[in-house]
Amino acid sequence: MIFQSFKMAWKSIAANKARAALTMLGIIIGVVSLVVLVSLVTSATNSVTDQIAGMGNDMLTVSVRDDKGNPLKAADLAEIAQDGNIALIAPTAQSSAAAKSGGETVNVSLEGTNGSYFQIRGDELASGRFLKAVDLENVSYVAVLSNETAIGIYGDSDATGRTLTMDGRKYLVVGVLAEDDSMMASISQAYSVYIPYTVMERLSSGTSGVSSFYASAVDSAHMDEAEAAVERALLSRFKNDGDAFYIMNQNTLAETMGDVTNTFALLLGGIAAISLLVGGIGIMNIMLVSVTERTREIGIRKAIGANRRSILFQFLIEALTICLVGCAVGIALSGLILIAINAFAADAMTIGFSGSVVAASVLFSTVIGVAFGLYPARKAAGMPPIDALRYE
Amino acid sequence: MIELNDVSKTYRIGDEEVKALNHVDLTVEAGAFVGVTGPSGSGKSTLMHIIGCLDTADSGAYRLDGQPIEHYSENELAAIRNRKIGFIFQSFNLIARMTLEENVELPLIYQGVPSHLRKMRVEAALEQVGLADRRKHTPNSISGGQQQRAAIARAVVTEPALILADEPTGNLDSKTGENIIALFHSFNAAGKTIVLITHDDRIARETGRVIRIMDGAIDRIARPDTGTQTQVAETAGQSDPTNAAPNGDHSGAATGNGIDAGEKQPGKRSKR
Numbered sequence: 001m002i003f004q005s006f007k008m009a010w011k012s013i014a015a016n017k018a019r020a021a022l023t024m025l026g027i028i029i030g031v032v033s034l035v036v037l038v039s040l041v042t043s044a045t046n047s048v049t050d051q052i053a054g055m056g057n058d059m060l061t062v063s064v065r066d067d068k069g070n071p072l073k074a075a076d077l078a079e080i081a082q083d084g085n086i087a088l089i090a091p092t093a094q095s096s097a098a099a100k101s102g103g104e105t106v107n108v109s110l111e112g113t114n115g116s117y118f119q120i121r122g123d124e125l126a127s128g129r130f131l132k133a134v135d136l137e138n139v140s141y142v143a144v145l146s147n148e149t150a151i152g153i154y155g156d157s158d159a160t161g162r163t164l165t166m167d168g169r170k171y172l173v174v175g176v177l178a179e180d181d182s183m184m185a186s187i188s189q190a191y192s193v194y195i196p197y198t199v200m201e202r203l204s205s206g207t208s209g210v211s212s213f214y215a216s217a218v219d220s221a222h223m224d225e226a227e228a229a230v231e232r233a234l235l236s237r238f239k240n241d242g243d244a245f246y247i248m249n250q251n252t253l254a255e256t257m258g259d260v261t262n263t264f265a266l267l268l269g270g271i272a273a274i275s276l277l278v279g280g281i282g283i284m285n286i287m288l289v290s291v292t293e294r295t296r297e298i299g300i301r302k303a304i305g306a307n308r309r310s311i312l313f314q315f316l317i318e319a320l321t322i323c324l325v326g327c328a329v330g331i332a333l334s335g336l337i338l339i340a341i342n343a344f345a346a347d348a349m350t351i352g353f354s355g356s357v358v359a360a361s362v363l364f365s366t367v368i369g370v371a372f373g374l375y376p377a378r379k380a381a382g383m384p385p386i387d388a389l390r391y392e
Numbered sequence: 393m394i395e396l397n398d399v400s401k402t403y404r405i406g407d408e409e410v411k412a413l414n415h416v417d418l419t420v421e422a423g424a425f426v427g428v429t430g431p432s433g434s435g436k437s438t439l440m441h442i443i444g445c446l447d448t449a450d451s452g453a454y455r456l457d458g459q460p461i462e463h464y465s466e467n468e469l470a471a472i473r474n475r476k477i478g479f480i481f482q483s484f485n486l487i488a489r490m491t492l493e494e495n496v497e498l499p500l501i502y503q504g505v506p507s508h509l510r511k512m513r514v515e516a517a518l519e520q521v522g523l524a525d526r527r528k529h530t531p532n533s534i535s536g537g538q539q540q541r542a543a544i545a546r547a548v549v550t551e552p553a554l555i556l557a558d559e560p561t562g563n564l565d566s567k568t569g570e571n572i573i574a575l576f577h578s579f580n581a582a583g584k585t586i587v588l589i590t591h592d593d594r595i596a597r598e599t600g601r602v603i604r605i606m607d608g609a610i611d612r613i614a615r616p617d618t619g620t621q622t623q624v625a626e627t628a629g630q631s632d633p634t635n636a637a638p639n640g641d642h643s644g645a646a647t648g649n650g651i652d653a654g655e656k657q658p659g660k661r662s663k664r
Contacts, residue, residue, distance in 0.1 A: 004501050011489065011490070012489070015489045296485070297487050299485075300485045300486075300487060301487075301498065301502075302446075302470065302473075303444075303446060303473060303479050303485070304473065304474065304479065304498055304499040304502065304546065304547075305470055305471065305473045305474020305475070305499050305502040305503065305550075306470060306474075306502050307466070307467040307470035307471065307502075308466060308467060308470075309467075310502055384447075385446045385447075386441055386446050386447045389446070389481075389485070
């Protein structure tokens with residue numbers, strides 16, 4: 001019976017092709033805007049979350065706002081690192097310097113840290129080595145350069161073994177990092193130079209203690225425990241003042257970004273859904289016309305034994321078929337549009353078909369077909385057979 | 393088979409009330425062939441609608457095969473129309489965008505007959521009315537007589553006990569009409585009850601009993617003498633397309649299955 005109904009529905013739609021095509025157009029436009037917009041946003045979301053994950057998904061950034069006259073020392077950090085949930089810890093301190101090599105002078109941003117820093121961030125080497133514990137112990141004047149810095153100063157990334165003069169002191173370049181093509185790296189265009197934390201302390205003789213550090217959890221599943229451990233240690237260190245320090249959880253950042261882009265997806269999807277709704281109204285309109293036109297047919301069908309339900313189903317399934325065929329065409333069209341966008345914007349990002357939005361558009365089209373088909377179908381089903389038969 | 397007991401039906405057209413049926417009593421036994429005549433507006437169509445369960449009476453009782461129809465719901469009436477009654481209308485009432493085959497199949501679909509049985513029964517019904525070779529045609533591409541035969545195939549495909557025909561020859565020329573009437577006679581001979589509404593006295597006289605309706609009431613019930621049928625056979629062969637002969641001098645043979653492949657089409661239609 002259901003199969004028969006679809007066959008009948010298809011026949012009556014085919015009998016009025018131009019009208020059916022125009023009616024479907026509303027649904028097609030709605031589905032295309034829904035699928036394309038949400039796919040775009042979803043792809044953008046994915047690329048942003050990938051970038052964040054690329055920075056290290058198990059990273060905590062801690063900064064001390066108020067050390068209560070009792071700054072954190074390297075020993076304090078070592079103690080925090082004892083916790084089972086924390087893998088590595090790296091103090092950081094920033095400053096800037098004028099670097100000179102040959103005749104050129106450039107401004108570089110200086111970061112004092114230790115060897116763990118690179119592991120926490122997931123950096124890789126182009127040449128040489130990272131900072132080592134002995135560099136910190138001996139307060140050696142050594143430097144690790146980012147790839148861009150090496151190219152900027154020396155013209156190529158193979159700078160290991162060369163000498164770099166910063167603020168009048170000579171540093172030995174012991175390593176150059178591999179190229180970082182993440183979005184975050186491309187945002188900060190500054191030349192970065194990494195030196196031992198102890199050297200940094202000595203340079204800025206006024207300050208002492210650690211005002212910010214990075215920590216990594218043993219794995220990304222233990223981020224919350226790691227954060228709790230750091231918080232515990234710092235609370236006891238800073239007299240239970242939660243405002244004395246600030247911990248940023250990379251996971252939380254990723255989640256926040258995810259929330260923002262989800263809101264975007266919902267917003268755009270909502271706008272697209274409205275156009276789908278308008279398409280549904282078009283279907284209701286055309287179904288009402290169709291029911292009136294086919295009043296006599298309804299009378300004939302009733303005379304030969306169609307009951308209310310058969311007539312109701314016939315028109316409901318007709319509306320549903322228009323919706324679902326429109327939806328299928330819309331999805332196919334969206335696929336083509338996304339392929340075209342990918343072809344033109346291949347470098348920026350790849351836009352994938354969002355499976356869930358395809359499912360959502362099918363579901364939504366079904367709901368619209370039923371919701372807007374029901375009233376005309378009920379009107380058809382409720383016609384008294386005699387009046388319908390007499391209709392001219 | 394059909395028992396109407398004090399049945400009345402009133403229509404309201406604008407401010408005017410029209411008493412279409414006024415306290416009608418009528419009994420039709422199973423296997424009978426009844427002709428219903430009367431001037432237009434006399435209530436004969438209303439009578440057929442009530443007998444055919446397309447409409448319900450305002451008052452009175454109607455039993456079809458002993459079933460009290462007046463108490464039935466709309467869906468139960470649909471089921472009775474589907475299984476017990478075959479309708480034939482003056483304007484054929486085929487669905488234009490469907491082929492003859494699909495039109496004839498429709499009541500079986502509503503009955504829930506499985507597909508392979510439907511195919512067989514549709515073919516048999518179209519064969520019975522001589523349209524097997526036209527089954528892929530649409531109603532607009534065949535003559536009026538053929539359309540009416542297709543409509544008859546649709547009416548009988550469910551093997552109904554009762555066939556109701558409302559002016560089935562009204563849109564046909566007399567020769568074609570006689571072929572249609574001959575089909576009814578063959579169905580009656582096969583045991584079906586037939587109620588035939590017609591304004592043509594000649595056709596009415598060929599039935600077993602003629603009921604004349606006047607102003608919503610039964611005016612006269614006549615039993616044409618048994619000689620009528622034989623008289624028809626004797627005068628066969630003389631065509632009378634004007635369809636106006638009031639006496640026994642008319643044409644058309646109500647013999648065999650009555651199918652005449654070379655039937656005449658109305659002039660207006662054959663010009664197209």
